[in-house]
Amino acid sequence: MNIKNIILHNYRNYVQLDIDLSPNINIFVGYNAQGKTNIIEAVHFAAIGISHRTRNDSDLIYWQQNEANINIKFAKMRIVSELKIILKKNQRKQLIFNGENIKQKELPGLLTMILFSPEDLMLIKGSPLQRRRFLDIELSQISLLYYNQLVQYNKILLQRNNLLKKIKENNKLINMLDMWDEQLAKSAAFIVDKRLKNVDKLNKLAQYTHAYISGDKERLEIKYNMCKNNINLSADIKYNQLYDWYINNLKKYRKNDIFKGSTSIGPHRDDIYFFINDIDLKSFGSQGQQRSAVLSLKLAELELLKNETGEYPVLLLDDVMSELDNNRRNSLLEFLQKKNIQTLITATDKSLFDDNGKNNFFIIDNGKVV
Structure with missing residues (x-):
């Protein structure tokens, strides 16, 4: 499983986000409350149709907007697919897979992920x-x-x-x-x-x-x-x-x-x-x-x-690396690199990771990649 591209529109604090991901380790670095976890949440939401942070879908829509979009392009068994979710206030979410509307009960298993959070x-x-x-x-x-x-x-x-x-x-x-x-x-x-x-x-x-x-x-x-x-x-x-x-x-x-x-x-x-x-x-x-x-x-x-x-599913590590000691953190990163598991990591401290050319860094500042 490999996510190639994520587009967010009016999602949480992102007016517009369009990023391409590495098939290996992607690290989103920034201060707290800048929007790092919102990217993790969007992938989690696309995978199973619910947020791990709120039960109210309207909370996911950017302030004073009526609609938000999540658009994820991913490869599963080397077949590239596109999953789009449209959120509207006071309405049911719309799920679109490869251009066709699908029901919530058809969503789980299309994009597989594992979330590891504090x-x-x-x-x-x-x-x-x-x-x-x-x-x-x-x-x-x-x-x-x-x-x-x-x-x-x-x-x-x-x-x-x-x-x-x-x-x-x-x-x-x-x-x-x-x-x-x-x-x-x-x-x-x-x-x-x-x-x-x-x-x-x-x-x-x-x-x-x-x-x-x-x-x-x-x-x-x-x-x-x-x-x-x-x-x-x-x-x-x-x-x-x-x-x-x-x-x-x-x-x-x-x-x-x-x-x-x-x-x-x-x-x-x-x-x-x-x-x-x-x-x-x-x-x-x-x-x-x-x-x-x-x-x-x-x-x-x-x-x-x-x-x-x-x-392998996509692994989402939300602000968990700083909670692990050096041995556990190094064991985890070594395992992920060895297995070539696509991973999205959020962190406030870039120094926790080697800048060895293998890790793909995104600096997040107030809902923008800078």
Whole structure:
């Protein structure tokens, strides 16, 4: 995957930006609040249709303007394509791929990327929501079927929760839960089946990467935790086993769910656990160990997407290099250069990088490249 050109019009603080990128490492340098992250955000938005910084698309439109455009030309499997996104205030975004309008559900996987930001350094000790979102973004770029099933699951979950609240006031509606339980169980089993297989692959890749980063002193292990599970979880578990478990346990916790007005089990409640040498990294790991584990996870994610799609995704490193110590920073840059992974990096300090002719520098000043 290789981005050739980015054009932004009335996007954030860019009235007009038109830049060609190197197929290797591209570094955007400037003071804070000059617009470096806006470029990273635009690529992220083009890849999955949402920003990692806001849920309101109108926030992306330049002040006092009614419309913004993102236009990205990229090569995938050596085939050059063009993706254009038109944002209008109080209207749905328009997605155009190679001149044809497409729907949101068709977007994930066209332009694949991995984002590594300072927030990701909190991935291990942060909330389960962050870890679930990490998995869902990755899997959605690998499989449109997963993305669409995830959207469907959230719709079913909303309907079931609404019904639970109504049942609390009118118990005669309780029989309607059987229909929603069956739909939820089918969707949940599909999602968890895919997540388990994905975590198993990530675990193997991250173990190899982390052994390299730690000098073979640490063994990283990643495990998927299914909320309130009482079955042996592994990548070999069958869809039918997961479906049966959900059917039985949705009934088991039904009374509690009605009381609370929300569904207590499902993929929306699950989590991922990290261990270093069999020690829980979230509870007992040092900050350095946690950061090394996240770095290993991101590098493993790169390899996994390559294995699944046939090529490396674009890597977005948003203000993360200064957060890593010299050893981790050098290991990361060495890995990226060795693998020829196209990378977009934002930084305030140019001295963090070698000016060796291999790195492509852009100086960003108040929404302009100077």
